[in-house]
Amino acid sequence: MSFLSPWMIAAAAGLTVPPLLLLYFLKLRRQEMPISSTFLWKRAVEDLHVNAPFQRLRSNLLLILQLLILLLAAIALGKPMLEQALSHESTLVLMIDQSASMTVAEANGLTRLEIAKREAKKLIDGMSDDARAMIIAFCDRATVVSSFDTNREALKRKVDSIEQTQSKSTLSEAIALAEAYSQNLIIGGQTTGSDIAPTSAAPAASAIIFTDGRVEDAANVSLERIRSDNVEVVTVGKRDDNVGIIAMDARRNYEQPDLLEVFATVQNFGPEPVRCDAVLRVRDEDGIASQIDVQELSLAPGRLSSEDAPPESGADENAESKEASSSGSKRQAAPPGSVAAVAFDEFAYTGGGIIEVSLTVDDALVADNRAWTVINPPRHVDVLLVTAGNLYLEKVFTGLPVSTKIISPAEYETLDDEALIEDGRSKFDVVILDRYSTDRLPQGNYFFWGSVPKIEGVSMGPRTEDVFIVNWDETHPILRHVNVETIQVYEEFPMQLPSDADVLLEGETSPVLSLLSRDGNDYLICSFPLIMEDAESGEPMANTWWFAKIHFPVFVFNAVQYMSASVAPGAKSSIPPGEPVQVPVANRRKSLNIVRPDGTVDEVPTGGATSTHYARTRLVGVYEARGATAGQDRFSVNLFNQNESDISPAASFSIGASKVASGSRLTSVNRPFWQWVLLGILGVLLFEWIVYNKRVFV
Amino acid sequence: MATRAKTSSNSNLLDPDFMARLERLEFVSRKIFAGKMRGERRSKRRGESVEFADHRPYVEGDDLRFLDWNIAARLDRFFIKQFLQEEDLHVSILLDASKSMEWGKPSKGHYAKQVAAALAYIGLSNHDRVSIYPYANGLVGELPGVRGKRLMAKVVDFLTTLEFEGAGNFTLACKQYAIRHPQRGIVLVLSDFFEKGGFETGLRYLLGRELDLYCIQVLSPEEIDPELAGDVRLVDVEDQDTAELTVSRALLNRYKQNLQAYCGSLKEYCTRRGISYLFTATDVPFDQLLLSYLRRRGLLK
Known part of the structure; x- marks a missing residue:
């Protein structure tokens, strides 16, 4: 409740109350009356005093009532306004953003999520008795917190139960859920079995979205059943000061794996220039943390108000930030100087552990001030090359930083199990089988040249000529820096592969290079060998000149790295919040214990499988999977989302093509209610009249 | 007269x-009652009125004037005639x-x-x-x-x-x-x-x-159903005792109740004692x- 003219209350009360009190003090002049005997009267008065409660109050009841009237009148003069979330719609869908940007604590100490909850509850309170509402919470996914319900108390409890997450916000799923539910509701009220599209007498559902406007896919959402003018957005939050790490990686030096390089990209999203420190820490496998490096950052404002001329970059003194601004972001170009790339000095670190970069800054959003990545000790990649003799491959491997063992196919078949298998997996990171196929395939990674593994659904046709590579997946890491256009191949064995195989090089009729995953094994299958016996003479002849190209060793190294990396993760160890992660299970254990960043432990049943999925990753930080395969038992969850880090609430909000009413129409309906106060005065006046006339009280 | x-x-x-x-x-x-003078009321005291009340046996010292000679003649025993006495x-x-x-x-x-x-x-x-x-x-x-x-x-x-x-x-x-x-x-x-x-x-x-x-x-009637109103100060006419009160319905009702109870107690007191x-x-x-x-x-x- 607020008053338009609060001073009127004081003035009116000050002018009227003292005279009334004065009148009361002056008033009592009792009329004198002779009576035959006061005997019975005194007794009556005493009886009444003994029996009547609040007699002190009662003796002044008229005064109190009159004071009340004056006060009410004064309040009415103050033009009271009631802030009310009024809603006449009978079907409401409340969508509440629970993403990372909603953790921002606003000026009143409440987080945006708490404000959104409060507004939602206010709205629920304002619902009419027969109105229904459903509640959906959304972040990277949408959850139905409550289906349609008319019980306001239950709805409010459900609103309270919405949890804060640290993931990004997407709306499409929430909208889809809302539309599905409201559609069901309409159909549910109709007779079924009719061909006529159900049209309900119930008014269309209206959706109210409580968000700070930082919704990633708002532009891609399409509204079908809910009309866009039935959608309203309640924007919560005002703060916009935030500095966040939007990217971070740790890499080992190619030539000297003992050296570790750490990069991070930091962006200032706030309107003020920011100076802060980026601190690099390493937590080794024993959990002992040590600070490695500190870099001072100076970031220009990330937000330009429209009146401001583009500020001269405050980052002149910082060469790094200048470079960073040119690298830019995918979003609208960040103002120059607001993005800084931090490259920490290389440092020697041979152990495994967790690399953490944190910003020493006090800003609105905490989730993006720290970033983690899991590193493993530098590993020597062991490659087993099974070939009857292939000079080109052997030569290539001598130049690569891997240790290679070369054996013949016959030797492979007779190799002891101890020499080949360790912990149920192949001892070698990658086994390369050159023109040789076998079913001795312990769990591991295999690269077949001109042959296919003997597994179900994979077969090889007769040799055919004239191979044309018509299409390729240039984004795949294996093909990075590989100039596929220049590859010429004479002959191949066309492959038949299961449909889930990942085709990297595609020929005219069949795949040329494919990646297939089966039961934890990765197979990279190339349909052509490097060397092919001549059809007539049987002389080995080069089948392609690819090995003469400079990008051939790059390809081989990519392949070996990619496949061994699937054993020793590094690049995959950071995932965005909310994304499920695959955890390999050691020794087919029945369950895993996952230690979450907040210290709680989740028990995940595995069902005896070799790997399991874990999806409760909505908190940023490092997760440790106890019972997972060694070296793969940790993963980090980082926000790395410019959209979430840019916490300033969106001024306008559009869903799909239509702009949606944004703002506070719903929550700040100011209704004057001096009429009700006047009505109250009349009521009190009536009561006072009754009291005076009937003399109900002493 | x-x-x-x-x-x-x-x-x-x-x-x-x-x-x-x-x-x-x-x-x-x-x-x-027995009175000092004879009036038009009967008295318990046997007197000399004309109205006969009873007989009793003669004892020595009785006034012979009241002896019932007829009975003495008939029964040969002496009885005294008693008469009702009228008193004021x-x-x-x-x-x-x-x-x-x-x-x-x-x-x-x-x-x-x-x-x-x-x-x-x-x-x-x-x-x-x-x-x-x-x-x-x-x-x-x-x-x-x-x-x-x-x-x-x-x-x-x-x-x-x-x-x-x-x-x-x-x-x-x-x-x-x-x-x-x-x-x-x-x-x-x-x-x-x-x-x-x-x-x-x-x-x-x-x-x-x-x-x-x-x-x-x-x-x-003013005592039975008082017609008082407002704030009054009642003054007892006998001893000038005062009672200040604001007359209300509840007070009036209470007064009437008290009056009734008082009269009732008086009545009961009287009835119990004849x-x-x-x-x-x-x-x-x-x-x-x-x-x-x-x-x-x-x-x-």
């Missing part, structure tokens, strides 16, 4: 028609003359005077001995035993000149009366019984004398009170 009494007293205490009708009434007493009745009227009786419209005092005069007249008409004792703080005057209708003027004069003054003390009045009047008889108390000292002790003094007691409580109790308001016409009400209650016949 009645007319003369009326005119000579120059008061409207009794009107002549009414007095004529009173003549036909006489006192009845539920008990038969002593009627005392204790009239409350305190200041509070002057209150009300018509005033309770005036009404009580009327009733007292009428009762006195009836008593006189029946040759009863009538005494009037006004009391306030103790007995304040006395009209001792008058007898015979011709003294009615005296009674009226006495009543007319009677002033209502001072605070009432019923207990003291009863005590004084009981000491002064050892004789038995009828005692009528005319009062509002608003006694701050209580009525019980006083009545007990009278009861100890084995008197035939009648209590007539006279209240004005005292006839009568309640009257001054708006009940006093002739109606006497002619029908009192007769119905057994005071008159």
